[in-house]
Amino acid sequence: MSSIVKTEDLTFDYIRRDEEGNVEGIITAVDNVSLDVKEGEFIAILGHNGSGKSTLAKHINAILYPTEGTVYVDGKDTSDIRNLWDVRQCAGMIFQNPDNQIIGQIVEEDVGFGPENLGTPTEEIWQRVEESLRAVHMYELRKKSPNKLSGGQKQRVSIAGVLAMHPKCIILDEPTAMLDPEGRKEVIRSIRALNDVEKITIILITHNMEETIYADRIFVMDKGKIAMEGTPKEIFSKVERLQSLRLTVPQVTLLAHELKKAGLQLPDGILTAEELICQLS
Amino acid sequence: MLRDITLGQYYSTDSVIHRLDPRVKLMGTLCYIISLFCVKNPLGYALCALFLCIVIALSKVPVKFMIRGLKAIILLLLIAGFFNLFFTPGDPIWQWKKISISKQGIYMASTMVLRLALLIMGSSIMTLTTTPNYLTDGLEKGLGFLKVIKVPVHEIAMMMSIALRFIPILLEETDKIMKAQMARGADFESKNIIKKAKALVPLLVPLFVSAFRRANDLALAMEARCYRGGEGRTKMKPLKYKKSDAFAYIIIFAYLALCIFLGRMLFS
Numbered sequence: 001m002s003s004i005v006k007t008e009d010l011t012f013d014y015i016r017r018d019e020e021g022n023v024e025g026i027i028t029a030v031d032n033v034s035l036d037v038k039e040g041e042f043i044a045i046l047g048h049n050g051s052g053k054s055t056l057a058k059h060i061n062a063i064l065y066p067t068e069g070t071v072y073v074d075g076k077d078t079s080d081i082r083n084l085w086d087v088r089q090c091a092g093m094i095f096q097n098p099d100n101q102i103i104g105q106i107v108e109e110d111v112g113f114g115p116e117n118l119g120t121p122t123e124e125i126w127q128r129v130e131e132s133l134r135a136v137h138m139y140e141l142r143k144k145s146p147n148k149l150s151g152g153q154k155q156r157v158s159i160a161g162v163l164a165m166h167p168k169c170i171i172l173d174e175p176t177a178m179l180d181p182e183g184r185k186e187v188i189r190s191i192r193a194l195n196d197v198e199k200i201t202i203i204l205i206t207h208n209m210e211e212t213i214y215a216d217r218i219f220v221m222d223k224g225k226i227a228m229e230g231t232p233k234e235i236f237s238k239v240e241r242l243q244s245l246r247l248t249v250p251q252v253t254l255l256a257h258e259l260k261k262a263g264l265q266l267p268d269g270i271l272t273a274e275e276l277i278c279q280l281s
Numbered sequence: 282m283l284r285d286i287t288l289g290q291y292y293s294t295d296s297v298i299h300r301l302d303p304r305v306k307l308m309g310t311l312c313y314i315i316s317l318f319c320v321k322n323p324l325g326y327a328l329c330a331l332f333l334c335i336v337i338a339l340s341k342v343p344v345k346f347m348i349r350g351l352k353a354i355i356l357l358l359l360i361a362g363f364f365n366l367f368f369t370p371g372d373p374i375w376q377w378k379k380i381s382i383s384k385q386g387i388y389m390a391s392t393m394v395l396r397l398a399l400l401i402m403g404s405s406i407m408t409l410t411t412t413p414n415y416l417t418d419g420l421e422k423g424l425g426f427l428k429v430i431k432v433p434v435h436e437i438a439m440m441m442s443i444a445l446r447f448i449p450i451l452l453e454e455t456d457k458i459m460k461a462q463m464a465r466g467a468d469f470e471s472k473n474i475i476k477k478a479k480a481l482v483p484l485l486v487p488l489f490v491s492a493f494r495r496a497n498d499l500a501l502a503m504e505a506r507c508y509r510g511g512e513g514r515t516k517m518k519p520l521k522y523k524k525s526d527a528f529a530y531i532i533i534f535a536y537l538a539l540c541i542f543l544g545r546m547l548f549s
Contacts, residue, residue, distance in 0.1 A: 061505050063501060063504065063505060085507055085509070088504070088505060088506070088507050089507055092505070092506070093502075093505040095498065095501070095502055095505075097495075097498055099450055099495070100495050100498035100499050100502065101498065101499065101502035102446070103443065103446065103499070103502070103503060103506075104446070105413075105414055105442065105445060105446050106414075108517075109414075109517060109518070112517035112518075113503075113506060113508075114506040114507060115515075115517070116514055116515055116516060116517055117506060117507040117508045117509065117514055118507055119513045119514060119515050120515055121515060122515060122516060122517065122519055125515065125517045126517065129517070146446075147449045147450065161506065162506070165506065165507065
């Protein structure tokens with residue numbers, strides 16, 4: 001499988017300037033990160049606030065350019081201005097706040113916004129809009145105003161909007177942070193379906209560990225560096241390490257960990273309640 | 282409480298006028314305004330009023346919505362009527378000390394009021410029968426020729442449609458901030474105007490800050506979705522003229538020509 005997103009020694013500094021433009025301080029948000037994401041993978045990037053995960057995400061969509069190092073999306077260097085629109089079309093991005101990324105006044109118009117920008121012919125736009133809305137199960141609500149939808153539904157509209165641009169990869173920057181538990185479930189279900197059915201590469205950025213259990217690989221970030229890397233099972237088995245990185249370990253995993261410490265015979269890295277029940281009985 | 286405000290004044294129904302292309306309606310409104318200033322005799326005014334009545338009947342919009350638009354300018358109508366009535370020189374038919382009403386005064390006052398009323402009703406037909414969306418689309422397409430002289434038509438239309446999308450969101454936010462301030466003892470219900478104005482400052486500041494943050498987020502989201510201005514952009518719902526639109530154009534221009542002709546005829 002070929003790699004879709006690749007970073008080589010990516011470093012990004014936020015430079016803070018005073019009113020005269022003198023450098024007041026430099027904050028290294030992303031520090032020497034090298035990743036390689038293969039086509040069709042489901043990647044999760046975990047980290048607490050200020051760990052640099054959002055900054056990293058913005059590089060993949062060519063919103064930010066590396067201070068040092070290179071980012072390749074589908075083999076194209078993102079810092080080359082000629083690749084800008086190809087990169088953004090290939091790697092779609094979903095942001096945190098569902099209200100601030102919907103442009104259209106009707107659901108279907110918002111989904112059509114991306115293809116319109118790409119210069120897609122009118123009939124094909126309609127076809128793409130229908131496909132995308134069906135993929136996230138929002139087709140019935142296509143004539144509604146986005147203001148009348150719930151948070152989870154709005155976020156699914158945003159996903160459909162990106163999907164209509166036919167990306168190979170979708171980056172989601174904390175898409176569930178502002179949603180209620182029901183909305184979270186809806187969004188995560190849609191993301192997994194896209195990965196399974198449409199074979200779209202997913203890069204999910206989150207601080208909620210429960211959302212990462214379906215990922216193929218997890219990267220844990222801390223202070224701009226990649227602190228841990230591995231499959232969910234590998235990551236979740238290192239409970240102490242995760243807690244030292246200020247991440248909230250899911251209750252089930254924590255319970256299993258405590259039970260094991262107390263002397264019960266249990267394998268490491270239990271992810272779901274069903275798994276724990278199965279192991280206990 | 283703020284959520285109840287309805288935007289624009291679109292009246293949702295299905296009629297011949299509703300289905301017309303927004304460009305036709307824009308042009309029609311413009312022609313109607315011109316025609317109002319061309320006519321100079323009772324016959325002309327009758328023609329204008331008749332034309333408006335037919336359009337209102339075709340649009341299926343209840344007349345009370347038209348009257349509602351007039352309420353906003355009732356003061357203007359009264360003032361215009363008053364001054365024309367009392368201060369037009371001519372043959373007096375009623376006199377009391379220095380104040381007099383002349384024949385010409387009555388004629389001027391009534392035509393002025395009629396003209397203004399028709400003007401407002403005529404232009405409200407457009408907003409009543411066209412969704413804000415189609416209106417911006419119509420403006421973009423209809424004023425496209427201005428691009429030649431470097432008027433950013435697409436950008437203006439995009440700004441209008443984004444503003445329309447965000448007004449309900451910002452209203453909701455205002456509501457939230459107001460409630461948060463009220464919970465901490467702010468007084469928005471005071472009758473005192475100065476107090477009221479003072480209470481608005483802590484409301485507007487957070488609202489502006491949040492509006493700018495939203496604008497920033499939205500700009501980022503638009504760029505992430507490959508937005509790069511109007512160049513090379515296709516339309517999901519392109520405006521297309523139908524047969525009825527051509528027919529409407531013919532009627533509008535015939536009407537305008539008739540009005541100009543009537544105005545000329547009686548003066549020559």
